[in-house]
Amino acid sequence: MTNRSTGSNPPAPLEGDAHLPLYRRLYQTIAGRITSGDWRPGDALPAELDLARLYGVAPGTVRKAIDELVDDGLIERRHGSGTFIRRPNFDNMMVRFLLYRDPEGREIMPASHIISREIVPAPAAIAQHLGMAEGEDVIRMVRHRHWEGAARLLEDIYLPPARFRPMIEHSPEEIGPLLYPAYERLCGQLVCFIEEEITILDATPEDAALLGLKDGDLVVAIERIAKNASGQPIEWRISRGEARRFRYRISVG
Amino acid sequence: MTNRSTGSNPPAPLEGDAHLPLYRRLYQTIAGRITSGDWRPGDALPAELDLARLYGVAPGTVRKAIDELVDDGLIERRHGSGTFIRRPNFDNMMVRFLLYRDPEGREIMPASHIISREIVPAPAAIAQHLGMAEGEDVIRMVRHRHWEGAARLLEDIYLPPARFRPMIEHSPEEIGPLLYPAYERLCGQLVCFIEEEITILDATPEDAALLGLKDGDLVVAIERIAKNASGQPIEWRISRGEARRFRYRISVG
DNA sequence: GAGTGGTCTAGACCACGAG
DNA sequence: TCGTGGTCTAGACCACTCA
Numbered sequence: 001m002t003n004r005s006t007g008s009n010p011p012a013p014l015e016g017d018a019h020l021p022l023y024r025r026l027y028q029t030i031a032g033r034i035t036s037g038d039w040r041p042g043d044a045l046p047a048e049l050d051l052a053r054l055y056g057v058a059p060g061t062v063r064k065a066i067d068e069l070v071d072d073g074l075i076e077r078r079h080g081s082g083t084f085i086r087r088p089n090f091d092n093m094m095v096r097f098l099l100y101r102d103p104e105g106r107e108i109m110p111a112s113h114i115i116s117r118e119i120v121p122a123p124a125a126i127a128q129h130l131g132m133a134e135g136e137d138v139i140r141m142v143r144h145r146h147w148e149g150a151a152r153l154l155e156d157i158y159l160p161p162a163r164f165r166p167m168i169e170h171s172p173e174e175i176g177p178l179l180y181p182a183y184e185r186l187c188g189q190l191v192c193f194i195e196e197e198i199t200i201l202d203a204t205p206e207d208a209a210l211l212g213l214k215d216g217d218l219v220v221a222i223e224r225i226a227k228n229a230s231g232q233p234i235e236w237r238i239s240r241g242e243a244r245r246f247r248y249r250i251s252v253g
Numbered sequence: 254m255t256n257r258s259t260g261s262n263p264p265a266p267l268e269g270d271a272h273l274p275l276y277r278r279l280y281q282t283i284a285g286r287i288t289s290g291d292w293r294p295g296d297a298l299p300a301e302l303d304l305a306r307l308y309g310v311a312p313g314t315v316r317k318a319i320d321e322l323v324d325d326g327l328i329e330r331r332h333g334s335g336t337f338i339r340r341p342n343f344d345n346m347m348v349r350f351l352l353y354r355d356p357e358g359r360e361i362m363p364a365s366h367i368i369s370r371e372i373v374p375a376p377a378a379i380a381q382h383l384g385m386a387e388g389e390d391v392i393r394m395v396r397h398r399h400w401e402g403a404a405r406l407l408e409d410i411y412l413p414p415a416r417f418r419p420m421i422e423h424s425p426e427e428i429g430p431l432l433y434p435a436y437e438r439l440c441g442q443l444v445c446f447i448e449e450e451i452t453i454l455d456a457t458p459e460d461a462a463l464l465g466l467k468d469g470d471l472v473v474a475i476e477r478i479a480k481n482a483s484g485q486p487i488e489w490r491i492s493r494g495e496a497r498r499f500r501y502r503i504s505v506g
Numbered sequence: 507g508a509g510t511g512g513t514c515t516a517g518a519c520c521a522c523g524a525g
Numbered sequence: 526t527c528g529t530g531g532t533c534t535a536g537a538c539c540a541c542t543c544a
Contacts, residue, residue: 021513047529058515063530071324079530080522200453200473200499218471218496220453243471243496246453274532300510311534316511332511333541 011056022057026065029055034074034085034229037188041087045075048083074192074229090194090226091180110147112177117141117168119161126158129225129236137161139168143179144210151210157237163189164234180226189234193227200243207240218243264309275310279318282308287327287338287482290441294340298328301336327445327482343447343479344433363400365430370394370421372414379411382478382489390414392421396432397463404463410490416442417487433479442487446480453496460493471496 015032016025033039045051048066052059066083069075076086092109122130122138132138138158145153157179159167166186167175175182183189203211203219211219220243226235268285269278286292298304301319305312319336322328329339345362375383375391385391391411398406410432412420419439420428428435436442456464456472464472473496479488 023513049529058517060516061514064513066530077530078523080528081524082529198451198499198501200471200496202497218453243453244455246451248451248501276532302510311536313535314533317532319511330511331542333509334543335510 012054014055022061023064023068026051026055026057026062027068028230030065030069031074031229031231034190034192035232037190039085041085041184041190043085045083045085072193087184087190088192089180090191091178109177110145110152113144113146114172114175115142115144119168122158126236130158130160130233132160139164141167150212153239153241154207154210155237155239157235159235163187183235190228191226191235192229193231195225195227197223198248199223203240211240211242213242220246265307267308276314276317276321279304279308279310279315280321281483283318283322284327284482284484287443287445288485290443292338294338294437294443296338297335298337325446340437340443341445342433343444344431362430363398363405366397366399367425367428368395368397372421375411379489383411383413383486385413392417394420403465406492406494407460407463408490408492410488412488416440436488443481444479444488445482446484448478448480450476451501452476456493464493464495466495473499 014025015028046054048062049059051062070077073088074086075083077083118140119137120140121135122132124134126138127134127136139161141157143155143157144151164187170186180191183191199221200218201221203213203217207219208217219240222239224237225233228234267278268281299307301315302312304315323330326341327339328336330336371393372390373393374388375385377387379391380387380389392414394410396408396410397404417440423439433444436444452474453471454474456466456470460472461468461470472493475492477490478486481487
């Protein structure tokens, strides 16, 4: 059988090489419609049987593609009501690890101060992380996060201008305290995956001064690469904070 | 259809409550045969169609159970040759994070010194982690790991005697430098899952002395709970090392 | 070539959520 | 009550490994 659309429209095309499994190509197609903003967080996907008809594949093939999208956290099933695009929430993640709490023990939303935004030539390491050429223009943003009356977290953030020009054109007030919602609202960019590397090292004199640390104190440095639904890197950042009281949980299968 | 064994033996029983999905019960059944030592690392599982016949379920149901066992790292598929029990390798994990290398940059297998082994009443927190009652007997083992001529990692390890009595009956030479292989070899216990929590804190005077740190230096403390194939906790440990140069990578979907 | 997992199909029936 | 996802079945054919 070469075409199983039962008398109705011809099937929609799938992304990806024809030699890839259908469920892989369907995964990429759905991820691409999230990346493009065609489907946005909160939206419902078509029902599985509708997707099967739409793309001309069997229901079991749709199910396998959706299984993997759910595993990767891009979408979410709600039994009886449908399948929905997720909005991951990474922006406030680091604050949790630094274990600061208000007097009642609740988590704090720290104040956010954008110190500078400029376009600079991409250093080699950052260009590589972002899939750009060395020396190509890149947006560099410095941000400090404050709580308990002092700077606690220093962030250097690098963004490709092709996707993120609005981040230098809008005022800090329009951007607000959380970056990832601003990326989505102002630039149509959705962060879906992150990879981090944690290092403990000696504070530089500048960082020590900004964080109120003594000479010889240690900082925790968290390097992060953030990717969109299609797995393309869209942000690189390094954050530094006081190492003491840092805490992190992981589980490995 | 109530019984689909085609004229041959009746199906083998599945673990778990009858109201659970068949693929979940099959997952638990296979995990249980790993825990019990019935199937050991390196062994091949029966072919998927044989498992389907053995347990009286459809091939697709076997496939879904095996998919999840593979996702959880308990088994491994090799296309064309079979499905095999995996042997996870966690024991040396922490050493990687501390970034010590020999002069040629290779990873080091640090020397391992068992300082003490004793049976003590379980403190409340440890009893809870191990699913025991407070005050019940627990094995406490202290181990130091050395490289570059000094102690670099201090480990306090707690084990339930019901599973691990051989660990106090055998000599340190019989145990060898790696604990998890010794658990498997001497006690028939296989570690399949771990959860860790990393904290940076001030060194206690004793830890500072043992690690050669100055007063006020920081240590990284890694608390770990290790579980077998059935998800039962079988070991709790806390390891401390110098915080400086600590490094950790994670990715979050 | 025999046996294995990998992909894909085409359904049936159940459990859940919302109107 | 209807539409959704959740489970389960029963096969076909392909791709890979190894003797």
